[in-house]
Structures are given as structure tokens and as C-alpha cells.
Amino acid sequence: MMHPLSMPELPSGIARVQFEPERVDYAAPEASGRQGGVQAGWPLWLATFELEKVDRDSADMWRGFIARLRGRQRLFLASDPTRLYPKAAPRGFAGMVRAGGGAFNGSAIAWAQNVDADGNADIGLTGLPEGLALSVGDFIGFKWDATGAAAGTYGRRTMARVVIPGVVSNAGAVTVGIEPPLDMLVVPAGAIAHLDRPACLMRQIPDRSSIGSIGTGGALSGAVLVAGQDLRP
Incomplete structure (x- = not known):
């Protein structure tokens, strides 16, 4: 059983973060005019880590970490660095x-x-x-x-x-x-x-993530890692 991967030491180049529960709710309006909501499934954490002006060494760590995730295949431990x-x-x-x-x-x-x-x-x-x-x-x-x-x-x-x-x-x-x-x-x-x-267990959401670009000096900018919680017994 593979142990979850650990993120690069936080904050390590993280410029901005969103770490919020993601809900899947349905509207439940009544004929009387009242508005209601119905929960569908359990709320799960969704995290967005934005990286800006990351130095060469930290850029190498992040690129290596994201490569090790293999898209959605591997779990990792995510915390809110704030x-x-x-x-x-x-x-x-x-x-x-x-x-x-x-x-x-x-x-x-x-x-x-x-x-x-x-x-x-x-x-x-x-x-x-x-x-x-x-x-x-x-x-x-x-x-x-x-x-x-x-x-x-x-x-x-x-x-x-x-x-x-x-x-x-x-x-x-x-x-x-x-x-x-x-x-x-x-x-x-x-x-x-x-x-x-x-922390919570997460998997990368590849179609919402981007590795960003590397400058001629080796700095990383514009990278975004988006991940969703994987909740399991």
C-alpha cells in the first residue's frame, strides 16, 4: 500500500491559495415561494495553489512533485499554508x-x-x-x-x-x-x-492544473495546482 506523497515544504513558492469545502447541493424551491437547498453527497475540500516567481530549486521540487502525482493516479497530503x-x-x-x-x-x-x-x-x-x-x-x-x-x-x-x-x-x-x-x-x-x-488526502485535477512556464534563469511562474479531496475509510 503506497503512502500518500507529501507536498514540497510549505509555503515554498505558493503565492495564493484557495482551500474551501466544495458542496454539491440542489435547489429545492417550494410552490409557496420559499427557497430551500438539498445536500447531495458529502462536502469535500477543494484546493487551488498558485505559484509565482518560484526560484530554480523550488521550481525543480514542484515540477518533480507534480510529475510524481501522475495526473489523478496518486494521493497526496494537502494543507492550507495560511x-x-x-x-x-x-x-x-x-x-x-x-x-x-x-x-x-x-x-x-x-x-x-x-x-x-x-x-x-x-x-x-x-x-x-x-x-x-x-x-x-x-x-x-x-x-x-x-x-x-x-x-x-x-x-x-x-x-x-x-x-x-x-x-x-x-x-x-x-x-x-x-x-x-x-x-x-x-x-x-x-x-x-x-x-x-x-491535512487531507487529495488527488490532482489535471484539466484545471498547469505547470506554468520556466524563465531563462530557472524561475517558475504561472503554475497552478488544483486538487480535490479523496475521502475514504
């Missing part, structure tokens, strides 16, 4: 300790999702550092082992974005609103929730 860690801890968690004691490595001890009757989802996390703020726009990652894979390989990934913030209590717990909700038919209860470099 929010690799929470806004309150942009450089990571060095020196932080869990509320109950012990060094904090970015992973929660436990988590649970709750979805109300209107489809609003929140995630409760425990085992975090007291006072750590999770802000709107922060990501929570979830990783687990693929079926049949060795323990600790974490070949399956997904993520959710915080849309309602929260601050960790003195007991190390926090509850935040998220989008999109987690598909609990895919994400196992034993998955690890983490705040360090959340």
Missing part, C-alpha cells in the same frame, strides 16, 4: 503543556462530534493546554490508519475548519463549531484529532 497551526500559536506548540500535565504535541487526548437537528456540528476536544484559543479559520485535523495498514502510518486524513471559536478551559477541554461536519461513516471514533499541520 493556517498550519492555530492563529494563537502560529509557530507551533513548543513549551506548551496539557492542562492535566505532560508536553503538548498538538494532538487531543479525546474528541467527539455533536450534530444538532439543523445539521450544525461542533467538536469537543480534551487534553489541550489551558487558555489556548481556537479561532475562526483554524483547522482541526483527523488521522487514522487505512484498513490493512501498519499501526501508526496514518494513511487516512481529513480536516474541519473552526467557524465558532472557543478557549480551552482549565480542565483542558473546548467545544467549537466546525464546517464541514465529519462523515462519521468514514472517520472512525478512534481517529486522532490534532492541531499541528492538519
Whole structure:
């Protein structure tokens, strides 16, 4: 079983990024005049990475990485380079300790999702550092082992974005609103929730991607990598 590829070290030449859930919804208007919407399938992340004025060495890394993707054939781990860690801890968690004691490595001890009757989802996390703020726009990652894979390989990934913030209590717990909700038919209860470099599995969308052009000095400009999430148990 091939492990997902890793992107070149972020941001490594990325000038602009779009990292948003892509929904497939249908309009459901009523005769009364009310407008409604019906979800068709689960929302999946869609990422667009635009590269500009990439130096020669970084250009070589990107061209090699995109070649290794072989179009749609190979999976890779994608993160949003604008929010690799929470806004309150942009450089990571060095020196932080869990509320109950012990060094904090970015992973929660436990988590649970709750979805109300209107489809609003929140995630409760425990085992975090007291006072750590999770802000709107922060990501929570979830990783687990693929079926049949060795323990600790974490070949399956997904993520959710915080849309309602929260601050960790003195007991190390926090509850935040998220989008999109987690598909609990895919994400196992034993998955690890983490705040360090959340990522999801993606595949390139070749007809929307372009390798760009190389200048005479070796710099790369105008490259675009577009990829869609591959969500699997």
C-alpha cells in the first residue's frame, strides 16, 4: 500500500491559495415561494495553489512533485499554508503543556462530534493546554490508519475548519463549531484529532492544473495546482 506523497515544504513558492469545502447541493424551491437547498453527497475540500516567481530549486521540487502525482493516479497530503497551526500559536506548540500535565504535541487526548437537528456540528476536544484559543479559520485535523495498514502510518486524513471559536478551559477541554461536519461513516471514533499541520488526502485535477512556464534563469511562474479531496475509510 503506497503512502500518500507529501507536498514540497510549505509555503515554498505558493503565492495564493484557495482551500474551501466544495458542496454539491440542489435547489429545492417550494410552490409557496420559499427557497430551500438539498445536500447531495458529502462536502469535500477543494484546493487551488498558485505559484509565482518560484526560484530554480523550488521550481525543480514542484515540477518533480507534480510529475510524481501522475495526473489523478496518486494521493497526496494537502494543507492550507495560511493556517498550519492555530492563529494563537502560529509557530507551533513548543513549551506548551496539557492542562492535566505532560508536553503538548498538538494532538487531543479525546474528541467527539455533536450534530444538532439543523445539521450544525461542533467538536469537543480534551487534553489541550489551558487558555489556548481556537479561532475562526483554524483547522482541526483527523488521522487514522487505512484498513490493512501498519499501526501508526496514518494513511487516512481529513480536516474541519473552526467557524465558532472557543478557549480551552482549565480542565483542558473546548467545544467549537466546525464546517464541514465529519462523515462519521468514514472517520472512525478512534481517529486522532490534532492541531499541528492538519491535512487531507487529495488527488490532482489535471484539466484545471498547469505547470506554468520556466524563465531563462530557472524561475517558475504561472503554475497552478488544483486538487480535490479523496475521502475514504
